[in-house]
Amino acid sequence: MQFRVGLGHDTHRLVPGGPLRLGGVDIDFEFHLEGHSDADVLLHAITDGLLGAAGLGDIGEMFPDTDPDNSGKDSSLMLSQANERLRQDGWLINNLDCVVLAERPKLLPHRDLIRERISGVLSISPAQIGLKGKTGEQSGEVGKGQIIQAMCVALLSRA
Numbered sequence: 298m299q300f301r302v303g304l305g306h307d308t309h310r311l312v313p314g315g316p317l318r319l320g321g322v323d324i325d326f327e328f329h330l331e332g333h334s335d336a337d338v339l340l341h342a343i344t345d346g347l348l349g350a351a352g353l354g355d356i357g358e359m360f361p362d363t364d365p366d367n368s369g370k371d372s373s374l375m376l377s378q379a380n381e382r383l384r385q386d387g388w389l390i391n392n393l394d395c396v397v398l399a400e401r402p403k404l405l406p407h408r409d410l411i412r413e414r415i416s417g418v419l420s421i422s423p424a425q426i427g428l429k430g431k432t433g434e435q436s437g438e439v440g441k442g443q444i445i446q447a448m449c450v451a452l453l454s455r456a
């Protein structure tokens with residue numbers, strides 16, 4: 298059995314106007330994340346963690362922001378396509394563990410719905426997806442509510 302770990306990280310800026318798209322879920326909030334696609338910072342970190350573990354490059358290579366097709370794109374589609382690529386190479390996802398760094402909104406009320414949504418996209422169990430919310434303790438860009446960041450580690454295996 299071969300094992301590979303991958304690490305994904307992403308940052309997007311918050312701008313006025315909701316809802317907030319996070320982990321494939323639209324959260325009622327007065328700000329949203331700005332980006333070329335739907336700016337789903339958590340799904341981008343997961344996609345990069347998976348691609349990194351499988352040695353398949355990164356999300357920017359697979360979905361260039363110079364390609365108008367990727368403008369406003371649903372990040373679940375990108376995650377799903379990345380998952381297909383690694384399955385083609387024989388990789389299975391053992392587990393993901395993710396951290397969302399956001400001063401607001403609180404992640405906990407939305408955590409299980411997000412885990413369920415991601416499990417549906419990846420065809421794994423919600424029990425294989427760890428998800429934690431952390432604030433910036435009112436300091437730095439996270440703490441001042443200017444950005445949201447996400448991190449993900451992914452463990453893959455193949456026979």
Ligand code: MG
Binds near residue numbers: 307308309336337341
């Ligand atoms: Mg991104």
